[in-house]
Amino acid sequence: MATSLPQSFYRAEQVREGEQAVARALSIPLYQLMLRAGQSVFDCINQHYPNAARLLIVCGAGNNAGDGYVIARLAKSAGLNVTVWSLVTPNKLEGDAATAWQEWQDCGGSYVEHPPTISQFDVVVDAILGTGLSRAVEGTFAQAISAINLADVPVVAVDIPSGLCANSGCVKGAAIDADMTVTLIALKQGLLTGQAVSYRGKLLFAGLNVATAFSRQCTPAGYLVCDDWIEQYLPKRARSAHKGQFGRVLCLGGDQGMAGAVTLSAQAALRAGAGLVKVVTQKAHTLMLVTRQPELMTQDWAPGQSLSETLAWATHLVIGPGLGQSAWSDALWTIAVSARTPKVIDADGLNKLARQPQHRDDWILTPHPGEAARLLGCDTKDVELDRFAAVKAIHTRYGGVAVLKGAGTIVYDGTNYAVANVGNPGMASGGMGDVLSGVIGSLLAQGVDLFPAAALGCYLHGKAGDKAAEAGERGLLASDLLPYLQQLVD
Template sequence: MNLTNAHSLPEALYRADAVQALDRCAIETQGIDGFDLMHRAARAAFRQLLRHWPHAARVAVLCGGGNNGGDGYLVAANAYQKGMAVDCVAVTDPDRLKGDARRAFDEATSLGVPIEPVEAVSDKALFDRLCASDAIVDALLGTGITGAPRAPFDRIIQRVNRAGIGVLAVDVPSGLNASTGLASGDVIHARVTPTFIGLKAGLMTGDGPDCAGDVVFDDLGVPEATYDAASPVARCVNWRRASTMLAPRRRGAHKGECGHLLVVAGEQGLGGAGILAAEAAARTGAGLVTLATRPEHVSAALTRCPSLMVRGVTHGNDLCPLLSGVDGVVFGPGAGQGPWGQQMMQQVLARPHPLVLDADALNLMASRAPARRENQVLTPHPGEAARLLGITTSEIADDRLAAADRLQERFGGVALLKGVGTVVQTRAERPAVIEGGNPGMATGGMGDVLSGIIGSLLVQGLPAFEAAWLGASLHAEAGDRAARKQGQRGLLPMDLIGELPACLSDSERVGAPGSPADGEE
């Protein structure tokens, strides 16, 4: 592998204990010397230091205990031998170091690297040194941390973040749970995180993407057989990978083959949600899209997107004829939790269609006895997920993979837990964690677009799990493309919808010679 950029990350994601098992396998079974492996990690980290700070003349290296600290001492040695001025601080007493970590400290000392114990450096002196550096190397805490950092690590992490100097975090930012992505206390905010052997799940979800910056993976040249020692907890999915799942349409395809989606959405005053979901579905390739909404929203929907079929519905019975001729349903965006939304939900759940349930559909579900259904996709954000499970949002954040698993277990089908590193969970497959997306997507209506995308893929024939993770990766990619064109702040859902055709063109293949279909039968 030896991958060198964030766009080439491996698919397999591991919890911290699984990566430790891979590390042991490489040493004990594959015959790689542990100290040699530490040297490889240090060289890989130092390459990223040179890549991201090519003109760095002074570097501060903060070393804790264990192998993470050992990596730091060897990074310091690499920098010193390269002619950089090195301020290396031993935060853990070197006399407490054991094994390869102690060997790393001894090697750095023998090469002349200046190393000071943290007790000998005042807070002000440490902060001044950090501010005077061109880059800071964080080798304080490795993958073993599961709670908030204790003294003196918490204090040092605070000073690193206050210094405003770019940080390279070795393997994982200190203070971040490498398994879950939770930062339960002070945590390093890095510019780049080179990570080794196995890609840690916590780097890709929760607080991980904010803290890790540019994640770079290096397998350190361990044999492929090493990866038989532990199973991934999830897989990392981005649009580059997901787009290959969309089969090309046959030349004679017509709209009836491309699926008919019904979007039931838009209580009074909330009409925009349904319009966004329906237009996103059309832009994602559904052959036909019908929007069932409050009558007062019909004109606005047709003005915005005249290719939609739009029906005004006032009572649940008005929905029955529309449900009889469709291949799937999206319900919930802007549906409200009043009588209108309740009536619509009753009719929707009474039919066997594949479903995407979002927004108010989830809030209505939270007040009902849970009913399992295998052909549905639930798309909660953390607040909605907490209501569905009867817990707090902080408990959702504690372990997003576990929370998605609990949702799927309770309600069946597919659970898609939105947020940074969206988690898509089903029972028969390894969960997917979605790479991509940006803070500009933190605005009302983005979730409505996602529900329309997934619904469109469902009626085009994709199984629910594939439709969910492919749709989420398409949604993230469209958001990133829109942000690159106009920036993140001020990004609107309509901007994302406009990027969907260009994203989908990535997956299109040239068909056999012949006349193009006219799209009609």
Template structure:
């Protein structure tokens, strides 16, 4: 996990929630909102000075709302500290607290230049254009400013959020400022942690100000502390003490998916893994990983269902008549289920709700489950994962950049993993880890939290040698390290 994320608190919020709660909390504390703006601008300046100690020539780009007010306060503190400060803004009339901040800037001799004119050659640029005030597509003039700023290839500090990035969803409608550092205020916005945020937000620093302690959380940011739920082993334990997993999949030509999931379960500590697969896949699975027990699924499925502590179904399953028959048999069992890949497609064809399963869709699978487009899923991932859980029950893991996990307890966010996972088989490895933790006695929620972090952090460790050419099987030694709580 990135160092900046480790320093964030465990709660995350929608930007809209923070906007609603800020004035209420300020009133309870007897604070004027202008005082909060002063604190925000000052904290932003202190971070700028700390992050770039040798630079003293800055340019602040202001919009027309309260984010501009934060920018004016930063500019004032910088000028008073001896910085060379240029402030640019489109011809506009400010109001309220932003106007007060502008007047305070002018009172110390600050000047305002037009954003549409020539820009100074500064060492650092400050984005105070929009903040969380974005609503709909960007105005053409602001879009041009953002494009111009991104083309400078100079250090950028974004105030509250990269302008153009949606604070609730992490989507980018038109364009967004590519920041090196974002300082966000009061609470950490979910839009900084999911969707397209990783491409523009840069390092994230939270300044809770005086309001943060009174903010009610919308969701949870997963940290390594969840690893305390990982199982430990008694010195006298045996394989039966660590769970028996039945994995159903590995159709003709798809042995690799089942093999990856099976080994991932073993690497996460599962005592025994049995794969029910097509007859043609048995030899391929066993020869690649002899610790996996593989059998022609048509012959022994009933017996193995009686043997298992949980079932994982989907990796390499397919959607033909063979797969559909296996899916129906798995549903008849009362065992906890991990449902992934092709099994999610079959579920989408005949939706049902169940409490003791864990669903792991990627955005396209989530779209099928909800009967919408993939673009609609990605446009609001928090809403999507909540809808999935409400419709299907259990625990839902919505994969992607900023993986979301939703249960009856609410939703959580895991910001781990990297583009090296964009390779066939990565999801199979995740399924194996999750199912492996399920059979070792973790609740579905704890299995989801720990499994997603183990998978993502294993990928981050594997990517130290580069993301290009990284294979899902490269995660295995790191999975073993992480489930032994090596990061604690």
């Protein structure tokens, strides 16, 4: 039966190799794992679609097809009306998949070669392609995927939606648009980010009673951020606590017409628990800032004025929200980025960094895919083709901790990957990134190191967005997150 998602994730090749190693170590035949996989997926179908009476199971080649034949046999034994649509001649199957096909035959099962009327079924099971996909889907397989996607029938994917790359999450030509994915033995990193988030549907996990042994043998590729991180990095404060213990965040930005961005960042820093927050911005914005949030300190600045005392006051910097591209912003950027103070770089700060690259170990960079493309000198589509590779490339070129925002935000520090498996489409609106930069700056100010501050900040930001979206996703505002941030860090 499916359980909650594990906190570790892996590359596809790690899972394939680790599965065999664990089976040997536990003296479990690999076919026994296939039987467990089929049973787990069938159990999920029964749980989530209890009224389904007619199943279409679409099988390709390899072990994914073998899982499909096991599911077909179990469903038939349970009295369901089962049709198997095989995209390859089953007698070409080998190993455990061939055994599963033979057992399906032995119980009176058969298959069809030509596309059935998909709309007559209650559930479609995708057992076409597994995690070993290395090239674009085409021909009969692509046609079958298209037909399944066009039908108005729930789809359950076995291990991964066919056509998705298990490592990058990108679509290889065509991919199943699943309503539910039951991933097996270990969590594949490609299911967590980018295009995969739109194709996987509800993500469930079945460890097949070997997940614990697997995790002991295999080093994770990375980790999912979870609620445990909040307790670990933001413990309850002592009753004697005072504001001086929780840092001083300095937010720099807000060029003409863009005061809202730096305001949101500073407000988020306050709501996430920073002791003191000050904003350096255009003179015209200072009254608006304190009117909007009287707890903020402000300082107007013009080129030629000194910022040395203000920079010395700050324990951490947030540079970029609403910074703009003017002479004023260029001058402010030059002074702020040279400070030897841990910092978060966002928005126009990232655009300036792309034009004048530097490598530092004391910063967190928080680009969205468009900003990431400018940092790497490539197209946005190249970033989205492999988000794990892109965030690694940003770190390699610029140092520090790199955050690649988007569906399934990824954080990387040169050694560790973390993914924030939270957030929703309502967060695709102006100001959300400004709130995130303030949250991360606040965590740094409260003593959290760069990597966990970036990862936990992304998690808190996405989770606050999910709570705010309970009232509706469309029309969600960045400022709607602020009260939920306070609840989450308490």
